[in-house]
Amino acid sequence: xxxxxxxxxxxxxxxxxxxxxxxxxxxxxxxxxxxxxxxxxxxxxxxxxxxxxxxxxxxxxxxxxxxxxxxxxxxxxxxxxxxxxxxxxxxxxxxxxxxxxxxxxxxxxxxxxxxxxxxxxxxxxxxxxxxxxxxxxxxxxxxxxxxxxxxxxxxxxxxxxxxxxxxxxxxxxxxxxxxxxxxxx
Amino acid sequence: xxxxxxxxxxxxxxxxxxxxxxxxxxxxxxxxxxxxxxxxxxxxxxxxxxxxxxxxxxxxxxxxxxxxxxxxxxxxxxxxxxxxxxxxxxxxxxxxxxxxxxxxxxxxxxxxxxxxxxxxxxxxxxxxxxxxxxxxxxxxxxxxxxxxxxxxxxxxxxxxxxxxxxxxxxxxxxxxxxxx
Numbered sequence: 001x002x003x004x005x006x007x008x009x010x011x012x013x014x015x016x017x018x019x020x021x022x023x024x025x026x027x028x029x030x031x032x033x034x035x036x037x038x039x040x041x042x043x044x045x046x047x048x049x050x051x052x053x054x055x056x057x058x059x060x061x062x063x064x065x066x067x068x069x070x071x072x073x074x075x076x077x078x079x080x081x082x083x084x085x086x087x088x089x090x091x092x093x094x095x096x097x098x099x100x101x102x103x104x105x106x107x108x109x110x111x112x113x114x115x116x117x118x119x120x121x122x123x124x125x126x127x128x129x130x131x132x133x134x135x136x137x138x139x140x141x142x143x144x145x146x147x148x149x150x151x152x153x154x155x156x157x158x159x160x161x162x163x164x165x166x167x168x169x170x171x172x173x174x175x176x177x178x179x180x181x182x183x184x185x
Numbered sequence: 186x187x188x189x190x191x192x193x194x195x196x197x198x199x200x201x202x203x204x205x206x207x208x209x210x211x212x213x214x215x216x217x218x219x220x221x222x223x224x225x226x227x228x229x230x231x232x233x234x235x236x237x238x239x240x241x242x243x244x245x246x247x248x249x250x251x252x253x254x255x256x257x258x259x260x261x262x263x264x265x266x267x268x269x270x271x272x273x274x275x276x277x278x279x280x281x282x283x284x285x286x287x288x289x290x291x292x293x294x295x296x297x298x299x300x301x302x303x304x305x306x307x308x309x310x311x312x313x314x315x316x317x318x319x320x321x322x323x324x325x326x327x328x329x330x331x332x333x334x335x336x337x338x339x340x341x342x343x344x345x346x347x348x349x350x351x352x353x354x355x356x357x358x359x360x361x362x363x364x365x
Contacts, residue, residue, distance in 0.1 A: 025229045032336070034216060036224040039258035069229060071262055092364060118233065120362045 003142045010147040013130040014168035017113040019101060020056055021064040021124075022158065023094070024075035026117040027134060030154030033071065043074040046154055050082045052162035054184055059171050063087050064101060066094045068120065094124050115161055116141055117153055132161050192329040195312040196350035200293040202238060203280075203306075204340065206249040206256055208299035209316060210263075212336030226336055227259050233361070234340035235263040240360060241344075241353045246283075250274040250302075276306050297343065299323050299335060314343055 025031050028049055034042040053063050065088040067075035079088035091097045098112060105111075110129035114121070117137035125131035125144050133145035136152035147164065149157040166172040186194070207213060210231060216224040238245055245265055247256060252272035260270050273279050284290065292311030296303070299319030307313035307326045315327035318334035331342045348354040 029229075031229045031338070032226050033229065033262075034224040034226050035255050035258050035262075036218075036222050037254050038222070039254060041258075042224065069232075071229075118230070119358045120233070123362060 001139055001142075003145075003148060005145070005147055007147075010130070010164070011168040013110075013146050014113065014165045016110050017061060017130050017165055018107050018111040019062045019064060019098075019105060020113040020115075020162075020165065021066050021094075021098060021101075022115045023069060023117075023121070024065060024067045024078070025069040026137075026153045027115055027157060028075075028078065028154065030152065031117070032154075041072060041074075043072075044154055045078050046151075046156045046159070048156055049158035050078075051184065052156075052158035052160070053082060053084055055162045055166060055175060055179075057084065057087075058184060059166060059169075059175060061165070062101075062105065064089060064097070066091050066097055068092060068094060094121075095127060098124060098128070113161075113165065115149070115157060130165075132157075188328075192312070192346070193350045195292075195328050196295070196347045198292050199243060199295045199312050199347050199351075201244040201246070201287070201289055202295045202297070202340075202343070202347070203246050203248050203310075205296075205298045205300075205303055206247050206259075208319065208335040209297050209339055210247070210259065210336065212318075212334065214336075223255070225255060227262075228336055228338050228341070230338035230341035232263050234338070234342070234344035235265065236361060237344040237348060237354075237357050238340075239264060240357045241348045241351065243347065245269060246271055248273075248276055248279060274302065276302065277309070280306055280309070295343070295347065297339065312347075314339075 028045055029043055056063050065079050067090050076088055079085045089097055109127050112128040113130035114124050114128045115132040116125050117134045131145050133142045133148045134153045134157045135149055142148055149160045151157040151160050210227055211225045235245055246269040248271045252270045271279055291309055294310040295312040296306050296310045297314040298307050299316055304326055313327045314329045315323040316331050316335045316339045324330050331339045333339045333342050348357055
């Protein structure tokens with residue numbers, strides 16, 4: 001199914017984002033795991049999604065890993081690797097956590113961005129100002145999203161949406177120039 | 186009735202789902218390390234599928250020729266009890282045995298398969314399902330073919346189809362979303 005989205009509207013919504021949240025599996029990963037005969041598991045992440053999250057924090061936008069699905073510590077391990085573990089939350093109710101963060105930051109739902117892919121993301125996506133779906137999200141999620149990434153989960157959706165947000169805010173080019181000169185780590 | 190309506194009618198009766206592992210829960214790919222250790226790739230969407238089926242009161246078993254330690258670990262992650270991991274290549278007699286002890290009938294059972302070895306059982310059960318990348322023979326026999334290929338959320342999609350047919354999907358997802 002093709003879903004037409006109004007990019008102008010999506011940009012207007014993205015401009016207001018002060019907190020951008022995402023789950024781990026299905027967004028940062030392709031929602032899969034490798035398992036060997038000893039039960040050891042491997043998870044795949046997308047290198048440049050880390051740059052996406054770091055780009056937002058460097059530009060004054062807070063992020064949040066709302067991890068409901070990690071089997072082991074894969075979500076935390078990834079956040080820690082990016083030195084973003086203070087923004088990592090292991091939660092069961094994502095909407096309740098966002099409500100808490102919203103109060104803490106003194107912002108409204110219009111200032112929250114969120115990217116999701118499953119039925120369990122729908123209530124959050126209906127609440128926030130800027131709702132994004134991955135390319136391989138289920139149809140119901142794509143339907144309510146303001147923006148759909150061309151990348152599926154685990155293949156760079158965060159990198160893509162972070163560029164979209166920073167471009168909407170007019171901060172992207174300056175940021176890229178800065179990174180090119182100074183690096184970002 | 187068209188094919189979809191027939192599938193919905195059959196899905197309404199399902200009380201138990203039997204899943205072949207290779208090609209259904211996996212994408213058929215085998216990964217080996219240089220020391221000969223094998224891994225396979227599974228979908229976490231299927232964890233949601235298994236959880237939803239269980240919440241909806243539908244039983245699940247894995248049925249494959251041999252249960253490996255990988256399968257046991259995956260069973261744990263997907264919430265399938267050890268006694269429902271069935272390892273035998275005599276799939277039909279396993280089904281006989283299960284029906285006898287559970288009192289379930291062919292029409293209460295959904296079987297998901299993709300290969301020649303699955304055809305007998307697929308013809309027998311009430312609701313047979315094949316993944317989009319299953320063999321031509323399996324897809325010919327199947328009542329329902331998922332959009333997903335093996336290892337890409339076949340069980341997730343099937344769970345939604347069955348639970349929607351039975352009118353349970355929305356309440357099941359509501360419960361899962363609230364409890365994480």
